[in-house]
Amino acid sequence: MVVFVKDKKLELPMHHDSKESGNYFRPKSRFASFAGVVNGLKTLNKRVAFLLFGVIGTLLLLARVLQGNFALMQYIPTFLEEQEYYDHDFKGLDLDTLKKYDEGASHYLISKGGMEALSAEDKAAYEQEVEMLLASTSGVYDLGDYNGASNGAENRDHVLLCIPLRDAAPLLPMLFKNVMNLTYPHELIDIAFLVSDCTDSGKTMENLIEFSKELQNGTLSKTLEDFESNENKGNSAEQLYLKYMDPHYLNMVQDAFTPPFHDGYDKPFRSIQIFEKDFGQQIGQGFSDRHAVKVQGVRRKLMGRARNWLTANALKPYHSWVYWRDVDVELCPGSVIEDLMSHDYDVIVPNVWRPLPSFLGGAQAYDLNSWPESNEAMKLAKTLDEDDVIVEGYAEYPTWRVHLGYLRKENGNPQDLLDLDGVGGVSILARAHLFRKGIHFPAFTFENHAETEAFGKMAKKMGFRVGGLMHYTLWHIYEPSDDDLREIAKLERESRRN
Numbered sequence: 001m002v003v004f005v006k007d008k009k010l011e012l013p014m015h016h017d018s019k020e021s022g023n024y025f026r027p028k029s030r031f032a033s034f035a036g037v038v039n040g041l042k043t044l045n046k047r048v049a050f051l052l053f054g055v056i057g058t059l060l061l062l063a064r065v066l067q068g069n070f071a072l073m074q075y076i077p078t079f080l081e082e083q084e085y086y087d088h089d090f091k092g093l094d095l096d097t098l099k100k101y102d103e104g105a106s107h108y109l110i111s112k113g114g115m116e117a118l119s120a121e122d123k124a125a126y127e128q129e130v131e132m133l134l135a136s137t138s139g140v141y142d143l144g145d146y147n148g149a150s151n152g153a154e155n156r157d158h159v160l161l162c163i164p165l166r167d168a169a170p171l172l173p174m175l176f177k178n179v180m181n182l183t184y185p186h187e188l189i190d191i192a193f194l195v196s197d198c199t200d201s202g203k204t205m206e207n208l209i210e211f212s213k214e215l216q217n218g219t220l221s222k223t224l225e226d227f228e229s230n231e232n233k234g235n236s237a238e239q240l241y242l243k244y245m246d247p248h249y250l251n252m253v254q255d256a257f258t259p260p261f262h263d264g265y266d267k268p269f270r271s272i273q274i275f276e277k278d279f280g281q282q283i284g285q286g287f288s289d290r291h292a293v294k295v296q297g298v299r300r301k302l303m304g305r306a307r308n309w310l311t312a313n314a315l316k317p318y319h320s321w322v323y324w325r326d327v328d329v330e331l332c333p334g335s336v337i338e339d340l341m342s343h344d345y346d347v348i349v350p351n352v353w354r355p356l357p358s359f360l361g362g363a364q365a366y367d368l369n370s371w372p373e374s375n376e377a378m379k380l381a382k383t384l385d386e387d388d389v390i391v392e393g394y395a396e397y398p399t400w401r402v403h404l405g406y407l408r409k410e411n412g413n414p415q416d417l418l419d420l421d422g423v424g425g426v427s428i429l430a431r432a433h434l435f436r437k438g439i440h441f442p443a444f445t446f447e448n449h450a451e452t453e454a455f456g457k458m459a460k461k462m463g464f465r466v467g468g469l470m471h472y473t474l475w476h477i478y479e480p481s482d483d484d485l486r487e488i489a490k491l492e493r494e495s496r497r498n
Contacts, residue, residue: 082187084156085270088318091135098136141317148320148431150344152337153185157320158270159337160432161191162310164303166281168327169203171477173224175327176211177257179269180220184337186267192314193274196306197281208274216268241480241488244357249475256331273314279305297389297450303425304443304451311435322435324428330355331475332427339414339472340429346464347430347456349423351408354476359487365405366476368393369424369453370468376400381448390448392422404468412471420468421460422453427474434459 086092118126149155163175182189193212198204214220242250281302307324315322323337329352333339340348352367369392377399381390390397404418439459446454460466480488 080187080268082185084158084185084187085268088139088158088316089271093132093136097129097132101133139317143317143433143436146318146320147433148341150342152321152341153188155320156185156188158316158318159184159189159321159323160315160319161189162194162307162314162322162324163191163327164194164196164306164310165198165204165208165327166196167198167200167204169200169207171327172204172207172211173228174330174477176215176220177224178329178332180215180265181256181261181332181334182337183262183264183334186264186269189269190314190316190319191269191272192310193272194306194310195274195276197278205274205276212272212274216272218266218268221266240492241357241478241484244359244488244491245355245478246358246362249355249363253331262334275310275313277306277309279309281306296391296394297445300389300451300453301443301445304441304454307425307441307451308443311440315432315435319432322430322432324425324430326426326476328477328479329426329474330477333472333474336427336474337429340469343415343417343467343469345417345467346434347423347428347459347466348417349404349420349426349428349468350472350474351404351469352424352426352474352476353405353408355478357478357484357488359491360484365403365408367424367426368403368405369422370404370420370456371399371401371422372419373421373457374399374401384448386448387445388448389445389450392453404470407470408473409471414469414472416470417467418470420466421457422449423456423466423468425452426476428452428455430459431464434464437462439464 146157149157152159161179168175179191191212193208195205195208211220211223214223279302281299311322321337321341323340336350340350349367349370351365351370353363354366355363371392377390380397380399384390390399392399392401393403404420404424407418439455439462441451442454442458443450447457449457456466
């Protein structure tokens with residue numbers, strides 16, 4: 001696969017720098033400016049200078065128009081050496097070679113002596129063409145080769161990273177930085193985005209496409225730096241809540257997104273697919289809207305439909321693992337995929353917490369959908385209609401389950417694992433063969449649950465191991481509720497009076 005590296009504002013020629021620590025994409029110096037060209041021409045005859053300048057300007061304008069934008073377009077291709085960039089779907093097929101077979105090409109095997117034999121060189125070329133022809137119309141996979149190993153990176157297991165998005169434009173810079181920070185080999189990861197039910201006039205899709213291009217070009221780090229620099233101007237009112245957050249947590253965030261990063265940080269991924277499909281989700285994206293108890297059943301069933309649709313369209317035979325990740329994770333270890341894999345569970349999730357302002361205690365468990373079943377919950381289910389969805393963490397549904405979130409200890413062993421029944425959807429790693437066996441995210445009520453919790457229960461019911469890490473923590477962003485915003489406004493008024 002060839003990666004053309006570019007800068008967002010001005011095209012830069014790139015070179016491939018091999019070092020012991022890995023492969024890097026690094027920009028060379030910029031092109032000379034037009035002013036520099038003019039200064040150089042001062043030594044020439046004035047009429048010749050203007051003529052040359054006019055020719056150069058015309059050629060540059062044509063180049064810009066032909067390439068569809070007004071940046072100086074010039075690329076030096078960089079070849080990625082890892083074989084996984086080229087395997088399976090991306091095997092090198094020469095279209096001109098294949099075309100001649102469509103037009104009825106024939107091979108005559110004639111040697112100099114009249115015998116039907118080929119030289120070693122001609123035979124190799126012929127066999128390569130035959131293999132190419134067959135590969136263009138058929139694929140053979142032994143699904144037993146893609147069961148998912150606990151040492152997936154060593155085993156060169158392909159991972160499908162699924163990310164659903166809705167009105168997510170403001171969160172995309174944070175998401176892409178976390179994605180780049182994944183230390184699982186990027187050439188083994190295919191990314192699939194699903195954009196659905198957005199109300200932001202195409203902003204999510206527009207930014208997603210732009211960032212995805214830059215990610216694959218190896219230039220996203222600089223693009224995000226410029227993007228966030230512009231976005232942060234004049235946003236002091238929106239960031240007011242930061243005054244009330246734990247300084248230690250804010251320092252953790254700053255450190256996580258400050259260089260140096262791992263060697264493969266800017267390395268392209270194997271592929272990126274972007275899907276767009278609406279599912280009729282009408283519930284608002286505000287914290288209070290999304291977490292109201294009365295909307296949970298409908299909301300989660302629609303989210304189940306979206307997840308199933310993305311899996312069905314993006315999962316390939318050669319994927320060994322599927323990693324689901326929400327856009328609003330703020331802090332996450334870059335090694336999360338390897339860390340989850342190492343436990344050799346069929347479905348596994350980390351603990352998910354979120355920071356809070358100091359007046360709310362500083363932090364709390366966020367994802368309460370990861371739990372082992374309880375007798376009280378099973379008794380409660382018997383009193384409900386078959387279409388009712390139990391919503392965990394709400395007083396209306398007293399299940400008395402043990403939530404993974406509440407078991408976390410700040411200094412606990414991150415390897416400690418608990419068998420679960422239900423799982424939350426913020427970060428799920430699952431073996432791909434579960435989906436091939438029919439396990440999915442129910443968009444209907446399954447044992448009085450839906451979506452990810454029902455996914456965990458279904459996997460458990462079919463005999464697969466489902467677990468969660470009690471002290472291995474991802475941090476969700478803090479989204480102020482309406483009550484939180486009122487409290488912050490009150491504190492601000494009090495501080496001004498004092």
